[in-house]
Amino acid sequence: MLIVGVVGSPRKNGLTNRLVREALAGAESAGAEVKIVYLIDYDIRPWTPEHPKAPEELNEIMRKADGYIIGAPVYYLDINGLTKDFLDTVDLGDSNGKPGFGITIAGGTGKGLVLAIKSIYYFFFCKSIRALEPLPVSRFNFEPALKKANELGRKLVEEAKERRPFKSLEERIRYFNNIKYLDRDMVDEILLLAEQLIQSSPKQEYREEAMSYYRKAKELISRGEKNKAITYAVKAYELLYY
Numbered sequence: 001m002l003i004v005g006v007v008g009s010p011r012k013n014g015l016t017n018r019l020v021r022e023a024l025a026g027a028e029s030a031g032a033e034v035k036i037v038y039l040i041d042y043d044i045r046p047w048t049p050e051h052p053k054a055p056e057e058l059n060e061i062m063r064k065a066d067g068y069i070i071g072a073p074v075y076y077l078d079i080n081g082l083t084k085d086f087l088d089t090v091d092l093g094d095s096n097g098k099p100g101f102g103i104t105i106a107g108g109t110g111k112g113l114v115l116a117i118k119s120i121y122y123f124f125f126c127k128s129i130r131a132l133e134p135l136p137v138s139r140f141n142f143e144p145a146l147k148k149a150n151e152l153g154r155k156l157v158e159e160a161k162e163r164r165p166f167k168s169l170e171e172r173i174r175y176f177n178n179i180k181y182l183d184r185d186m187v188d189e190i191l192l193l194a195e196q197l198i199q200s201s202p203k204q205e206y207r208e209e210a211m212s213y214y215r216k217a218k219e220l221i222s223r224g225e226k227n228k229a230i231t232y233a234v235k236a237y238e239l240l241y242y
């Protein structure tokens with residue numbers, strides 16, 4: 001069984017690389033053969049009628065895979081262009097029912113970690129990939145995320161043992177509709193970042209105050225007042241941001 005991990009960052013020694021490597025280490029420890037692919041090593045161009053496909057050497061690796069890990073850095077709240085060009089042009093062959101999961105790393109302010117996940121999972125939906133839960137990562141949850149990457153790598157191997165193709169569009173929509181984070185918006189995202197900061201920010205003197213803003217935002221959301229919640233979610237995030 002082969003698990004392929006894709007590093008979408010042009011920086012081969014960056015955070016995306018660390019996360020994808022850890023996920024592959026998990027897959028390897030569960031008995032899979034693993035391969036890491038750095039997109040920057042290939043001549044990947046935007047889709048055009050003249051160049052509709054990624055380099056064949058890369059397509060071949062992807063077609064041989066029994067499971068996929070796609071790791072992308074977040075640029076302006078979305079995956080970076082290199083990863084998107086890869087997704088637009090890669091030829092996976094028949095990928096129906098193969099498992100995969102996506103990792104996004106918003107290494108600056110953290111914003112976009114959740115929003116960017118959608119770009120990878122919409123691709124998974126279109127390719128009928130049986131996606132596991134996504135792994136959205138920022139500087140603030142990086143260490144626990146490494147552990148989670150390893151766990152998801154192991155889980156991917158379990159899933160890849162028995163390929164379960166989707167039988168209908170209805171089944172596929174139902175499946176993707178239940179995937180975590182795909183229905184989150186900017187407000188949910190800033191609250192998630194506030195949550196991460198409550199755990200990991202060195203500015204502990206503001207923790208109590210930030211927590212009260214966080215709770216207030218949650219309460220407003222539960223009452224259906226999401227617009228009002230923005231004020232408090234942002235305060236919690238900004239107080240603890242470092």
Ligand SMILES: Cc1cc2nc3c(=O)[nH]c(=O)nc-3n(C[C@H](O)[C@H](O)[C@H](O)COP(=O)(O)O)c2cc1C
Binds near residue numbers: 016017073078108110
């Ligand atoms: C053009 C550009 C836009 C970026 N936009 C964001 C952003 O919206 N949110 C964020 O948290 N970080 C942003 N960053 C920072 C990257 O997410 C961060 O450097 C990340 O570590 C890149 O992954 P790498 O270490 O694998 O290269 C941006 C970086 C670049 C170059």
